[in-house]
Amino acid sequence: MNYSEDTKSVDQVPPDVADEMVRRLFADGDPKPDDRILFPGAGYGELVGSVDRYCDQHGVDFPESVxxxxxxxxxxxxxxxxxxxxxxxxxxxxxxELPDLGEFDYVVSDPPVSRLLDIPPEAREDLAMRFDTISAGSPAQDEDLYLAFFEQGLRMLAPEGRLVFVTPDFTSKRGHLAIPEIKRRLSTFRIEDIDESPIESPDDDVDMDVVITTVTHAEPDPDYATEVDFDGVQEALTVAYDIGATDIMTQDPRSFYPSDDVHDVYIALVKNDYDAAPVRERGSEDCLGLVSKAELTGADTGTLADGYINEIDESRLIPATASFEETLEKLRSRRFCLVGSEDDVRGIVTRFDLNSMEVYFHLYAKFARFEIGLRNAIRDHRVDWEEALMDGGTDWEEVKYRKGKYSEKTEVSRDVLDTLLLSDLIKIVENSELRESLDFEKSELGVHPSAINDLRVAVAHYQPLIHTMDTISWTKRRTTGDFGDVYDALNDCLGRFESTRYV
Incomplete structure (x- = not known):
């Protein structure tokens, strides 16, 4: 596949860098005779040679490798x-498309580097069909091909295996900011640890603008179930994934000029699914105002200069620094908003953008904290969860089934509560003394608690968060207003949990 002529990696990894990568690859011990190593993108063989040198120096056999x-x-x-x-x-x-090569105990590589924006659209679309880390549509400025190498490498990494990659540190002059993006995009993998650091060899003074990233992921060992660090797991899950207006907006939206034909502009707006777009002065690119798709409906002659350019309403503007909460509040009364200022429109955010992947991740972090808070509150108050479930309409056979499911997961679960669904936890709180102590009623939350679970289901299964772009609907579809009410209730619960140290 032709990704791009600009696709490149760090040109021939220097021996001292390769040796440092291999040192980290075997940091937990020398490779065993039956271990397997994968070298994706072997290049000139620098990493193979480094592994060979390591084996010679430590008196071990070179493992079976591909x-x-x-x-x-x-x-x-x-x-x-x-x-x-x-x-x-x-x-x-x-x-x-790879043949079945099996699993590997070690994966080490200098992956190719290429901005997704530089990759031909057809190649990018093909990659996006097979890799969660690749965006087919409008990738962000920093999205890069090497993310797919991480994803593919982890797919082929054996349980308790180790992956070591080297990548240029191009994301920030201050350095080493690529890793949060890797963590976010590889959230579907069971990653035990990501250790990213610049090259700091104990033997050589290596001064290169690169980052070595070591990734390990391991399956739980039943023999050590009592040593599972549940507090550590909870801490990892409660890290909030914060987003703002710039994370969900359409960046650098297509602009038009006063001399553009109204029919052509209307077709372009429909094709790009824009409610509106900036109109700029040709040459200076200063923003003159907006053109609205609604106002162009039915117009087929003339140019935008013929009365179709609207001044930018300040009430429609939100700053580029606006939080997600501020953006959502604005969208409850506007179908779309402009991000930036009158003379510097950086993007457009619409109600439809609330269904973006960034919002799913943002909500997932909140729901993880919400479930943890409910479990901790139930434990703290020593609630009889079986009785509460049955009071809520769950029959005894279902309760026994849940206890049976826990028995299958005792090596990774502290108690039965760790295996119950959010709907079960909500039912337990609603049918116990916790309902009053947590103000867990519609009159206090503003929505019925089941609405929070409904939104959680949509997040878990990547179903639409907003079913209609209206703020008021006589149907049972989730509107922007409904979404905002549930989001406020969720934040309100999290605030109470945090004040009582349940999360």
Whole structure:
């Protein structure tokens, strides 16, 4: 697949950098004879050579390994240079359709680097079909191809395996800000730890603008179930994923000019699903106002200069620093808002944008804290959860079923509450003394607690968060107003939990 002519990696990893990567790869102990190593994008074989040197220095056998490379000349070079090693070299695209190569105890690579914006749309769309870390539509400025290498590497990493990659530190002059993006985008993987740091070799003074990232993920071991750090798990889940207006807006929306034909503009707005778009002065690019799709409906002659340019209403503007809460509040009364200022419109955010992936992640973090808070409150008050469930209409057979499900997960669950659904936890609170102590009633929350669970289900299954773009609807579809009410109730509960240290 042709990703881009600009696709490149750190050109031939220097020996001292390669050695530092391998040192971290085997930080928990030397490789065993039956271990397997994968070298995605073998390049000139620097990492293979470094592993070979490590094995010689430590008196261990070079493990059974597989190297993948797309360039035929580099494949031939690796086969010739390492012909005495137990290494299979294949001419395969690591991000393409791979044969079943099995799992690997170690994955080490210098992945290719290329902004997704620089990759041809058809190639990007193909990648997005197979990788959660790749955006097909409008990728953010910092989205890069190497994220897919992380995702593919973790797919092939054995339980308790270790992955080490080196990437340029291009995200910030102050350095090393790529890792939060990796953590967010790889949230579907069971990652035990991500250790990212610049190269600081104890033996060599390596001064390069690169970051070595070590990722490990492990399955729980039943033999050590009593040592599970539940507090650590809770702490990890309660880290809030904060977003703002700039995270969900359409960045750099297509602009039009006063001389543009109204029919062409209308078609473009429909095609891009825009309610409105900026109109700029040709040459200076100063923002002159807005053109509205609604006002162009039925117009088929003339230009935008013929009375179709509207002044920007200040009430429709939100600053680029606006939080998600501020953005949501504005969208409860406006179908769309402009992000920025009158002379610097940076984007457009609409009610439809509330269904974006960033909002799902934002809500997921809140619901994780919400469930933790409910469980801790139930434990703290020693609520008889079985009796509360049955008082709420759950029959005894269902209660026994839930107890049975817990028995299958005792190695990773503290108690039955850890395996109950949010709907069960809500029912327990509603049918116990906690209902009053937590003000867990519609009159206090503003919505019925079941509405919070309904939104949680939509987040869990990536269903629409907003069913209609209206603020008021006679149907049972979730409107922007409904969403805002549930969101306020959720935040209100979290505030109470935090004040009582339940989260």
């Amino acid at each position: 190297a993948l490379e797309t360039q035929e000349d580099l494949v031939d070079l690796a086969r010739k240079e390492f012909e005495l090693l137990p290494l299979d070299v294949f001419q395969l695209d690591f991000l393409g």
